[in-house]
Amino acid sequence: MALNSMAPRLAADAQTFDGESKRPLLSVRGLTKHFTRADGTKVSAVDGISLDTKPGEFIVLLGPSGCGKTTLLRCIGGLEAASEGQIEIEDQVVFDAARRVDVPTRRRGISMVFQSYALWPNMSVFDNVAYPLKSKRAGKHSKAEIKDQVEDICRIVGVHEVLHQYPNHISGGQQQRVALARALVARSALVLFDEPLSNVDAKVRKELRIELAALQDKFGFAAVYVTHDQDDAMELADRIVVLDNGHIAQIGSPQEVYEHPESRYVASFVGETNHLTGTVVDRDAAGITVDTSLGTVRALPGPDLKVGDRVDVMFRPQHGKLSETEPDGVNRWQMRYRRKLLAGTHAEVIVTSEHDLYQVRVDADFEPPTQDQVWMSVDPKRIMAFPVAQ
Amino acid sequence: MSQITLSGGAARTGLSRRQAADPFSLVSLLIALVVVAVTVASVVTVVWDLFVVHGHVTLTPFEQAFADGNVLKPLRNTAIVVGLSTVFAVIIGGALAWFNERTDARMGLFSDVAPLAPFVMPPVAGSIGFAILFSPDAGYLNKAWYWVLGLVGIHTQHPLLDAYSWTGLIAVFTVYGVPFTYMMIAPALRMMDSSLEEASKVFGAGGMRTALRVTLPSVLPAVGAGAFLWIWIACSMVDVPLLLGTPHNINLLAPQIISLLTYQYPPDESGAVALSTIITVVVVLAWFVQSRILRSSKFATVGGKGSRTQVVRLGRVGRPVARIAMILYVLGTTLLPGLALLYISLAGSWRSSLTFTHLSLSQFKAALSDEQTFHGLINSLWLSLVAATIVILLAAVIALYVSRSRGIVGRLVDAGVKVPGTVGALIVVVGILLIFEGSPFFLGGTVTILLIAYVMLALPNASVSADAAVAGVGESLSEASRMSGASEFRTFARVVLPLLIPGLVGVWASVFVRTLSDLTASSLLAGTNNPVIGFDILQQSTYGSYATMATLCTILAIFSAVAVLGAAWLGRRVSRWTQDRSAAPVSAKQGA
Numbered sequence: 001m002a003l004n005s006m007a008p009r010l011a012a013d014a015q016t017f018d019g020e021s022k023r024p025l026l027s028v029r030g031l032t033k034h035f036t037r038a039d040g041t042k043v044s045a046v047d048g049i050s051l052d053t054k055p056g057e058f059i060v061l062l063g064p065s066g067c068g069k070t071t072l073l074r075c076i077g078g079l080e081a082a083s084e085g086q087i088e089i090e091d092q093v094v095f096d097a098a099r100r101v102d103v104p105t106r107r108r109g110i111s112m113v114f115q116s117y118a119l120w121p122n123m124s125v126f127d128n129v130a131y132p133l134k135s136k137r138a139g140k141h142s143k144a145e146i147k148d149q150v151e152d153i154c155r156i157v158g159v160h161e162v163l164h165q166y167p168n169h170i171s172g173g174q175q176q177r178v179a180l181a182r183a184l185v186a187r188s189a190l191v192l193f194d195e196p197l198s199n200v201d202a203k204v205r206k207e208l209r210i211e212l213a214a215l216q217d218k219f220g221f222a223a224v225y226v227t228h229d230q231d232d233a234m235e236l237a238d239r240i241v242v243l244d245n246g247h248i249a250q251i252g253s254p255q256e257v258y259e260h261p262e263s264r265y266v267a268s269f270v271g272e273t274n275h276l277t278g279t280v281v282d283r284d285a286a287g288i289t290v291d292t293s294l295g296t297v298r299a300l301p302g303p304d305l306k307v308g309d310r311v312d313v314m315f316r317p318q319h320g321k322l323s324e325t326e327p328d329g330v331n332r333w334q335m336r337y338r339r340k341l342l343a344g345t346h347a348e349v350i351v352t353s354e355h356d357l358y359q360v361r362v363d364a365d366f367e368p369p370t371q372d373q374v375w376m377s378v379d380p381k382r383i384m385a386f387p388v389a390q
Numbered sequence: 391m392s393q394i395t396l397s398g399g400a401a402r403t404g405l406s407r408r409q410a411a412d413p414f415s416l417v418s419l420l421i422a423l424v425v426v427a428v429t430v431a432s433v434v435t436v437v438w439d440l441f442v443v444h445g446h447v448t449l450t451p452f453e454q455a456f457a458d459g460n461v462l463k464p465l466r467n468t469a470i471v472v473g474l475s476t477v478f479a480v481i482i483g484g485a486l487a488w489f490n491e492r493t494d495a496r497m498g499l500f501s502d503v504a505p506l507a508p509f510v511m512p513p514v515a516g517s518i519g520f521a522i523l524f525s526p527d528a529g530y531l532n533k534a535w536y537w538v539l540g541l542v543g544i545h546t547q548h549p550l551l552d553a554y555s556w557t558g559l560i561a562v563f564t565v566y567g568v569p570f571t572y573m574m575i576a577p578a579l580r581m582m583d584s585s586l587e588e589a590s591k592v593f594g595a596g597g598m599r600t601a602l603r604v605t606l607p608s609v610l611p612a613v614g615a616g617a618f619l620w621i622w623i624a625c626s627m628v629d630v631p632l633l634l635g636t637p638h639n640i641n642l643l644a645p646q647i648i649s650l651l652t653y654q655y656p657p658d659e660s661g662a663v664a665l666s667t668i669i670t671v672v673v674v675l676a677w678f679v680q681s682r683i684l685r686s687s688k689f690a691t692v693g694g695k696g697s698r699t700q701v702v703r704l705g706r707v708g709r710p711v712a713r714i715a716m717i718l719y720v721l722g723t724t725l726l727p728g729l730a731l732l733y734i735s736l737a738g739s740w741r742s743s744l745t746f747t748h749l750s751l752s753q754f755k756a757a758l759s760d761e762q763t764f765h766g767l768i769n770s771l772w773l774s775l776v777a778a779t780i781v782i783l784l785a786a787v788i789a790l791y792v793s794r795s796r797g798i799v800g801r802l803v804d805a806g807v808k809v810p811g812t813v814g815a816l817i818v819v820v821g822i823l824l825i826f827e828g829s830p831f832f833l834g835g836t837v838t839i840l841l842i843a844y845v846m847l848a849l850p851n852a853s854v855s856a857d858a859a860v861a862g863v864g865e866s867l868s869e870a871s872r873m874s875g876a877s878e879f880r881t882f883a884r885v886v887l888p889l890l891i892p893g894l895v896g897v898w899a900s901v902f903v904r905t906l907s908d909l910t911a912s913s914l915l916a917g918t919n920n921p922v923i924g925f926d927i928l929q930q931s932t933y934g935s936y937a938t939m940a941t942l943c944t945i946l947a948i949f950s951a952v953a954v955l956g957a958a959w960l961g962r963r964v965s966r967w968t969q970d971r972s973a974a975p976v977s978a979k980q981g982a
Binding site for chain 1: 864866867870871873874884888
C-alpha cells in the first residue's frame with residue numbers, strides 16, 4: 001500500500017487542533033431508542049447512552065448481538081431516529097428529540113462502511129467511489145478533480161487495478177477495500193463502521209485491521225466502529241465502549257477494559273475467563289476469601305463485597321499455573337489433567353475438578369504431566385470477584 | 391492525535407427542522423394517494439350504483455341477475471373451463487419446469503424461452519390462429535388429419551380437435567395458463583436443494599415416491615401461486631371465449647358481462663356488476679385457498695443460493711422424448727398459430743388448401759390504409775408504450791414507499807393499489823367509465839380514459855412484481871447513498887431504479903403486450919373516436935373477414951414479439967453487472 005502518496009496534499013489542507021483537542025467531535029447525550037414489538041411491548045435497544053469522541057479518536061462499540069451497538073451507530077448516522085436524547089457532530093446539533101431536530105443523514109457530513117459493504121452493483125468501482133464527491137457533499141468538484149481523488153484513494157487502499165470492474169466481479173477483500181475507499185474519499189471527519197470485517201476470513205481480517213489502523217493514522221478521521229469481535233476492539237480502539245443491553249457497561253482503553261473489568265459481563269466478554277461462583281466467607285484488608293466448588297479462593301477485595309455475598313470469581317487462562325508438585329501459598333487446587341489444545345504460539349491445557357472445566361494457558365512446547373493429577377494455582381491479585389448479578 | 395483533515399461537508403446550515411418527510415416521500419405518497427383514490431372511487435361508485443337505487447339500498451339487481459337463470463349456466467361453464475384449464479396448466483407447466491430445471495432434457499436458451507412463448511401471441515391472435523388450424527371443416531390441421539386417415543383407409547367426420555368445442559376452448563385456455571404456472575414453478579424447482587431429494591433416495595424411496603412425497607410438496611406454494619394467478623386472469627378473460635365459445639353458445643361470465651354492457655341498449659350496468667361480483671367471489675376464494683397453502687408451512691423451505699441442484703438423467707429414451715415434447719409444445723401453441731395467421735394474411739383469404747401462389751402484402755396495405763384501423767393501431771401502440779412505462783414507474787415508486795413506511799398509511803396504500811386485482815378487471819373498468827365518462831371529467835370517448843383504465847388494470851399485477859423487485863434491493867444500498875450525501879431523488883435515480891430495472895423489464899413487456907391486445911377495457915371504453923386495435927378486431931369478428939382479422943392479429947403478434955424480445959435484450963444489457971465475470975466486457979472505460 002502506498003500510504004504516502006496522498007500525504008503531501010493532506011498535510012496542506014489539514015488543520016491543527018492543538019488548542020481545542022478537548023472539544024468533542026461527536027457528542028451523544030442521553031440517547032434512548034425504543035422499539036415496539038409486534039405484541040405492543042416496548043424495548044429499549046439503546047437506553048440513555050452518553051458518549052464523547054475527540055477528533056481523530058478511534059472508538060469501538062463492543063458487545064454481543066442485541067446489545068444495541070448497531071442501533072446506536074445508526075442513530076449517530078441518522079439512519080434511525082432516536083426516541084430521546086441529543087447528538088452533536090462538529091458543534092452542530094444534528095439530533096435533539098426534545099427540540100425536534102433531526103438533520104438528514106446526507107447533511108451530517110459523515111461517512112460509513114456497511115457490514116454488507118453496500119456497494120452499488122450497477123456502478124463500477126470508480127463510480128461507487130466517486131459517488132460521494134458527485135453528490136456534492138464536499139462542495140463542487142470538477143471531473144478532473146473527482147478522477148484524481150478517486151484514483152488517489154483507490155491506489156491508497158489498493159483497488160486501483162479494478163477501478164473499472166463491477167463490484168460483483170471482484171473478491172470479497174477487494175469489495176471491502178472499495179467500501180473503505182468510498183467512505184474515505186470525501187474525507188469526512190467522522191467515519192462510522194458497522195462490523196465491516198465480519199464477512200472476510202480471519203487472515204484478510206487481520207490484514208485489513210492493520211491497513212485500517214494505518215489509514216486512520218494517515219487521514220486522522222475519528223471512527224466509531226461497531227463489532228462483536230474483541231480482537232478488532234483490542235487492536236483498533238483508542239477507547240472501547242462495552243455495551244450491555246442498551247447500557248454502557250464500561251468505557252476505557254483496551255488495556256483498562258481487559259485488565260480491570262468493572263463487571264463479570266465485561267470480564268467475560270473481553271478476553272477469555274475461568275469462572276466460578278461462591279460465597280464470601282471472610283474479608284480482611286488484603287482481600288476476601290470465597291467458598292467455591294473448587295475450595296477456598298482468595299481474591300482482591302472487590303468494592304461492596306461483604307461476608308455472606310454471593311460472588312462470581314474469575315481469572316484469565318494465562319494467570320493459571322500448572323505444576324506436578326504441590327506449590328506454596330494460597331489458591332492451589334488439585335485438578336485432573338485432560339488434554340492440551342495447541343494454538344500455534346501457545347497452548348491451552350484443559351483441567352477438571354468434579355465436572356467443572358478450567359483452561360490454563362501454557363507454552364506451546366508444554367509437556368503433558370506424567371500422571372493424571374496436577375496442581376493449578378493462581379495469584380490472588382489475578383483473581384477478580386464481582387457480585388452476582390441479580 | 392494532533393492533526394485532523396477537515397471534512398468539507400459537515401452540515402453548517404444551522405439547525406434544521408425535524409426531518410419533515412423528505413420531498414421524495416411526499417411525491418411518492420401523493421402518487422400513491424391519487425392511484426388509490428381512482429381505484430377506490432371506481433369500486434365504490436360501482437358498488438353504490440349496484441346497491442343504491444333512487445337513494446334506497448336494494449338487492450334488486452342481484453335478484454334480477456340470478457332470477458334470470460342466465461347466470462347459472464355461464465357460471466357453470468366458467469367453472470369448467472377455468473377449473474380444467476388450471477389443472478392442465480399446472481400439469482403441463484410443472485412438467486416443462488421440471489424438464490428444464492431438474493433434468494438433462496434442457497436445451498439452453500430455447501428451454502427458457504419456449505414455455506413463455508404464448509406471451510408473445512396475444513390471446514385474441516392465438517384464438518384466431520387456433521381456429522384457422524382446428525376449425526372442424528376448414529382447419530388446416532384437421533384437413534391434414536382427414537387426409538392422413540384417408541391414406542390408411544379411414545374416412546371420418548371427427549376432427550382431430552374442434553376449435554369451437556369445449557375441448558378447443560379448454561385447450562386454448564390451457565395454452566395461456568401454462569406460462570403463468572411455469573413462471574411460478576420453475577424458479578421454485580431451480581432453488582430447491584437437491585439434497586432433499588437425495589435424502590429421500592438414500593432412505594430408500596424410488597423416483598416416483600420422491601417426486602410425490604418430496605419434490606411436489608416442496609414446490610406446492612409455487613404451484614398454488616401459479617394456479618391462483620391463472621384463475622385470477624382466466625376469470626376475466628374475454629377474447630378467447632368470445633371468439634371460440636360464441637359459435638356453439640358456450641357462454642362464460644366475462645364475455646357475458648361485456649355483452650350486457652355493449653350489445654344491448656340501454657346497457658345493463660347493474661346486471662354486469664352483479665356478474666362481476668361473482669367473479670370477485672371466485673378470485674377471493676382462490677386467493678383464500680392459496681394463502682391456506684402458504685400458511686400450512688408444510689413445505690420445505692427453499693434454500694438460499696448456496697444450494698446445489700443435481701440434474702436428473704432421463705436416459706437414452708426419456709431425454710429425446712422430453713425434448714421432442716417441448717419442441718412440439720412450442721410448435722403447437724405458438725409457432726403454428728402464428729404461421730397460420732401469417733399465411734392467411736398473405737394469401738388474402740382462408741384458402742381451402744395450402745397453396746403458396748399469389749401471396750402478397752396487399753392485406754397489410756389494405757389494413758393500414760383503412761383510416762380507422764391505422765388510427766387504432768397507432769393509438770394502441772402509443773397507449774401500450776405509455777401505459778407500460780407509467781405502470782412500472784408507479785409500481786416501483788409505490789412499492790418503494792410501502793416498503794419504507796411501516797405505518798398504517800403504507801399498508802392502506804398497498805391494499806388500495808392491489809384492490810383492482812381482487813375485485814375483477816371488469817368492475818374497475820365499469821367504475822372508471824362511470825367516474826370519468828361524464829361530468830366533471832368528460833373523458834368518454836378519449837384516449838385518456840383508455841390510458842387510465844389500462845394503467846389501473848395492469849397495476850395490481852405489476853405492483854406484486856415490483857414488491858418482489860424492491861425486496862431484492864437491500865436497504866443498506868439506499869442508506870449508503872444517503873451516507874454519501876445524495877438526495878432521495880438522486881438515490882432513487884442512481885441506485886434504486888437501475889437495480890429494479892432487470893426485475894421490471896419483464897413486467898414492462900407483459901403490460902405492453904397485455905395493453906396492446908386488450909379487449910376488456912377496450913370493448914367498453916373504445917369507440918370510433920378513440921379506436922384501438924383490440925376494439926377493431928372485436929368488430930371484425932362480427933362483421934369482417936378472416937383475412938382482415940388474421941392480418942391485424944399478425945401485426946399485433948409482431949409488435950408483441952418485438953416488445954418481448956426487446957425487453958429481454960434490454961434486461962440483459964442494463965443488468966450486465968449481474969452476469970459472470972467472464973461474460974462482462976472489461977472495457978477500459980475512462981473517467982466518469
